[in-house]
Amino acid sequence: xxxxxxxxxxxxxxxxxxxxxxxxxxxxxxxxxxxxxxxxxxxxxxxxxxxxxxxxxxxxxxxxxxxxxxxxxxxxxxxxxxxxxxxxxxxxxxxxxxxxxxxxxxxxxxxxxxxxxxxxxxxxxxxxxxxxxxxxxxxxxxxxxxxxxxxxxxxxxxxxxxxxxxxxxxxxxxxxxxxxxxxxxxxxxxxxxxxxxxxxxxxxxxxxxxxxxxxxxxxxxxxxxxxxxxxxxxxxxxxxxxxxxxxxxxxxxxxxxxxxxxxxxxxxxxxxxxxxxxxxxxxxxxxxxxxxxxxxxxxxxxxxxxxxxxxxxxxxxxxxxxxxxxxxxxxxxxxxxxxxxxxxxxxxxxxxxxxxxxxxxxxxxxxxxxxxxxxxxxxxxxxxxxxxxxxxxxxxxxxxxxxxxxx
Amino acid sequence: xxxxxxxxxxxxxxxxxxxxxxxxxxxxxxxxxxxxxxxxxxxxxxxxxxxxxxxxxxxxxxxxxxxxxxxxxxxxxxxxxxxxxxxxxxxxxxxxxxxxxxxxxxxxxxxxxxxxxxxxxxxxxxxxxxxxxxxxxxxxxxxxxxxxxxxxxxxxxxxxxxxxxxxxxxxxxxxxxxxxxxxxxxxxxxxxxxxxxxxxxxxxxxxxxxxxxxxxxxxxxxxxxxxxxxxxxxxxxxxxxxxxxxxxxxxxxxxxxxxxxxxxxxxxxxxxxxxxxxxxxxxxxxxxxxxxxxxxxxxxxxxxxxxxxxxxxxxxxxxxxxxxxxxxxxxxxxxxxxxxxxxxxxxxxxxxxxxxxxxxxxxxxxxxxxxxxxxxxxxxxxxxxxxxxxxxxxxxxxxxxxxxxxx
Numbered sequence: 001x002x003x004x005x006x007x008x009x010x011x012x013x014x015x016x017x018x019x020x021x022x023x024x025x026x027x028x029x030x031x032x033x034x035x036x037x038x039x040x041x042x043x044x045x046x047x048x049x050x051x052x053x054x055x056x057x058x059x060x061x062x063x064x065x066x067x068x069x070x071x072x073x074x075x076x077x078x079x080x081x082x083x084x085x086x087x088x089x090x091x092x093x094x095x096x097x098x099x100x101x102x103x104x105x106x107x108x109x110x111x112x113x114x115x116x117x118x119x120x121x122x123x124x125x126x127x128x129x130x131x132x133x134x135x136x137x138x139x140x141x142x143x144x145x146x147x148x149x150x151x152x153x154x155x156x157x158x159x160x161x162x163x164x165x166x167x168x169x170x171x172x173x174x175x176x177x178x179x180x181x182x183x184x185x186x187x188x189x190x191x192x193x194x195x196x197x198x199x200x201x202x203x204x205x206x207x208x209x210x211x212x213x214x215x216x217x218x219x220x221x222x223x224x225x226x227x228x229x230x231x232x233x234x235x236x237x238x239x240x241x242x243x244x245x246x247x248x249x250x251x252x253x254x255x256x257x258x259x260x261x262x263x264x265x266x267x268x269x270x271x272x273x274x275x276x277x278x279x280x281x282x283x284x285x286x287x288x289x290x291x292x293x294x295x296x297x298x299x300x301x302x303x304x305x306x307x308x309x310x311x312x313x314x315x316x317x318x319x320x321x322x323x324x325x326x327x328x329x330x331x332x333x334x335x336x337x338x339x340x341x342x343x344x345x346x347x348x349x350x351x352x353x354x355x356x357x358x359x360x361x362x363x364x365x366x367x368x369x370x371x372x373x374x375x376x377x378x379x380x381x382x383x384x385x386x387x388x389x390x391x392x393x394x395x396x397x398x399x400x401x402x403x404x405x406x407x
Numbered sequence: 408x409x410x411x412x413x414x415x416x417x418x419x420x421x422x423x424x425x426x427x428x429x430x431x432x433x434x435x436x437x438x439x440x441x442x443x444x445x446x447x448x449x450x451x452x453x454x455x456x457x458x459x460x461x462x463x464x465x466x467x468x469x470x471x472x473x474x475x476x477x478x479x480x481x482x483x484x485x486x487x488x489x490x491x492x493x494x495x496x497x498x499x500x501x502x503x504x505x506x507x508x509x510x511x512x513x514x515x516x517x518x519x520x521x522x523x524x525x526x527x528x529x530x531x532x533x534x535x536x537x538x539x540x541x542x543x544x545x546x547x548x549x550x551x552x553x554x555x556x557x558x559x560x561x562x563x564x565x566x567x568x569x570x571x572x573x574x575x576x577x578x579x580x581x582x583x584x585x586x587x588x589x590x591x592x593x594x595x596x597x598x599x600x601x602x603x604x605x606x607x608x609x610x611x612x613x614x615x616x617x618x619x620x621x622x623x624x625x626x627x628x629x630x631x632x633x634x635x636x637x638x639x640x641x642x643x644x645x646x647x648x649x650x651x652x653x654x655x656x657x658x659x660x661x662x663x664x665x666x667x668x669x670x671x672x673x674x675x676x677x678x679x680x681x682x683x684x685x686x687x688x689x690x691x692x693x694x695x696x697x698x699x700x701x702x703x704x705x706x707x708x709x710x711x712x713x714x715x716x717x718x719x720x721x722x723x724x725x726x727x728x729x730x731x732x733x734x735x736x737x738x739x740x741x742x743x744x745x746x747x748x749x750x751x752x753x754x755x756x757x758x759x760x761x762x763x764x765x766x767x768x769x770x771x772x773x774x775x776x777x778x779x780x781x782x783x784x785x786x787x788x789x790x791x792x793x794x795x796x797x798x799x800x801x802x803x804x805x806x807x808x809x810x811x812x813x814x
Contacts, residue, residue: 020524021524022749024432024624024625024748025431025432025433025521026432028523037626037641038639039625039639056639057731057733057737058637058638058639058737058738059639060637060733061634061637061639061640062639062640062641072731074730074731075731077730077731078730078757079730079756079757080730082757082758082759083757083758086759087759088547088548088759089547091759092547110525111524111525111528112523112524112525113523113524114432114521114522114523114524115521115522115523115524115527116435116519116520116521116522116545116546116550117427117428117518117519117520117521117522117527117530117531117545118517118518118519118527118531118543118544118545118546118550119545119546119547119548119550120522120524120525120527120528120545121518121527121528121531121532121543121545122544122545122546122547123524123547124524124525124528125528125532136525136528137525137529138523138524138525138526138527138528138529139523139525139526139529140495140496140499140526140529140530141495141526143523143525143526206617206620207617210613210614210617213613215622215624217431217622217624218431218446219444219664227468230465230467230468231465232445232446232463232465232466232468232469233468233469234444234469257626323481323484323485323486323487324464324479324481324482324484326464326467330464330465331465341431342429349486350485350486350489350490351489351490352489352493352494352495352498
């Protein structure tokens with residue numbers, strides 16, 4: 001949470017943090033801007049002090065909505081600095097030198113926010129070389145801002161709940177839409193007699209999302225049969241929807257510009273083959289086992305290991321034994337979500353993963369079993385929230401139904 | 408264009424380029440992936456050779472759609488590397504060491520694609536230190552990939568044209584929607600008798616975009632009166648739509664996951680005050696003057712200077728004289744657009760801007776005059792394409808009409 005920033009900076013030995021860039025695709029910057037609709041800038045926070053926002057002059061109205069202390073970038077007369085320095089890199093460094101001087105930024109300074117990798121390297125190296133009182137710091141994983149974002153405050157949980165409510169509505173409406181179709185030769189057909197395809201279903205889902213002001217910047221998975229057996233296969237638009245095939249429907253939209261939700265249901269229309277049914281209820285039992293084992297202080301890799309062990313005991317190949325397996329359990333059991341679809345906490349099974357479950361964490365629980373060679377896959381995904389008292393709440397209001405009967 | 412990459416690498420003395428990250432919000436990586444729907448990976452291109460794509464094992468199906476030479480990341484057994492190295496940074500470096508060894512990547516290597524700034528700095532510094540045969544390179548502006556992206560091939564122009572066709576439809580439909588409303592006391596009213604607000608208009612615009620599978624990840628400006636006088640003011644949702652006020656309508660959507668368009672029209676409903684009318688036709692004449700002056704080889708800053716001079720001659724304050732001005736002409740005259748809404752070429756007026764107009768460039772021409780203190784602003788924005796023969800095509804199929812009569 002934002003209120004943890006000073007403590008997290010202290011733990012990291014940071015005197016200041018600079019979060020920069022364009023806001024688009026930059027959740028750490030968006031996070032610091034409290035929902036204001038600006039396109040770029042720098043948030044500068046010294047430990048123990050309120051942050052500043054250095055904004056573009058043409059966004060001075062929108063910058064007010066950040067609630068931060070404002071600095072209009074035009075006060076630094078970049079044109080004059082550029083003329084003086086001649087070179088873009090030197091001018092860029094000089095601008096930050098003056099800004100840091102004015103704000104008293106020195107010591108260990110962490111840099112955050114999305115930038116082109118090579119550009120960030122060149123700039124931060126030059127900045128560190130030019131500013132003797134500044135030590136440039138960065139964090140490859142579990143960075144200051146990522147960790148703060150990983151635990152949600154009440155307002156953020158409310159926004160995720162609302163995204164969840166709308167997303168679950170879309171899932172229910174999608175299933176109702178499928179059930180309304182006629183069936184010919186085990187295939188769903190539209191009013192004009194042509195087979196209902198995945199492309200048509202996705203069109204309908206897009207419409208359901210648009211009505212609710214949900215957007216899916218990262219796509220949508222609606223995959224059937226063999227494709228359902230490959231976790232990130234988004235589904236072939238031309239495939240017809242047939243009875244008795246496993247359908248993996250994974251939807252991860254956000255409210256426009258806001259917080260994501262993420263849920264997956266697997267189902268078969270009409271009937272389910274016995275081997276799919278067996279695997280389905282194993283995956284469902286695994287969801288329950290993981291949620292039951294979730295508690296504050298638990299290592300997230302222990303939840304990944306629990307999942308691997310759960311499936312191993314039932315005879316499935318798992319990724320902890322064979323990293324290259326394409327069959328069985330092949331991914332990690334969850335991920336945090338918020339302003340990004342994948343964020344802290346992560347559930348890597350690697351031994352160096354020391355992350356623990358914390359109050360305020362919101363994450364997916366999404367075990368799955370994949371058998372592309374046998375033409376099916378099953379994944380079930382709920383979102384849980386660990387509240388301030390450590391109680392675990394499932395935010396996904398959807399039933400677990402393998403077989404969806406046609407009307 | 409992609410076909411220029413080898414030449415651009417040669418100019419920069421680069422032996423290889425690595426374009427990495429998550430695809431979301433990462434147009435340089437998306438560009439290299441030829442439209443494939445994958446979520447992350449590394450594209451590695453040695454000069455004079457076809458690129459490789461190092462992909463996630465669970466995205467092996469989608470990776471095929473890149474058409475690139477594929478390397479499944481799981482062949483490097485990251486879990487074993489992590490166990491061996493113990494530390495995430497060291498393991499990350501070791502993975503790239505092995506990968507570069509296998510592909511023969513050495514010499515001057517440029518790194519591109521969006522990453523957390525501090526993380527990129529820490530990683531690339533460690534990589535450079537660990538790999539004696541690799542010199543880590545980066546470019547703060549006009550990077551290899553940005554410059555390649557800046558000139559569009561025929562397929563890209565076709566996609567921008569299609570985004571433009573749909574965007575112009577939305578603008579026309581929005582104006583038709585406004586014209587259908589009743590007017591009471593100079594204010595547009597809805598069927599239930601309440602004032603039509605900017606929020607309601609934006610809802611309708613969102614609906615028009617959703618119908619066309621356009622998305623606006625960066626928002627939408629529909630600002631009236633004084634707010635129209637501040638370039639990036641997105642408009643106050645509660646403001647009623649009134650006659651005789653300047654409305655700046657700036658819309659910059661993309662087709663889902665694809666290419667952006669960007670256009671602005673300013674209009675007044677019913678009638679226009681004389682001072683708005685005067686300024687409107689000055690801005691319109693400036694659009695024409697900039698397009699007429701556009702030719703291959705022209706410095707983009709000369710087009711910015713032309714715009715400043717054009718408005719200065721007509722008595723307006725301009726940003727080249729006073730960087731801090733909030734009134735008159737206060738921004739740059741255009742920007743390239745493509746997979747990002749703002750990309751090469753840029754039109755900075757600074758003396759170090761040596762960019763020239765090139766065949767394949769697609770960019771906005773968007774002079775504007777802003778007088779928030781007098782309660783209005785005017786901007787007109789078209790998109791032009793410079794074809795392979797240097798001919799300039801206006802891709803914006805919309806009239807210039809200041810006064811929109813109510814029905």
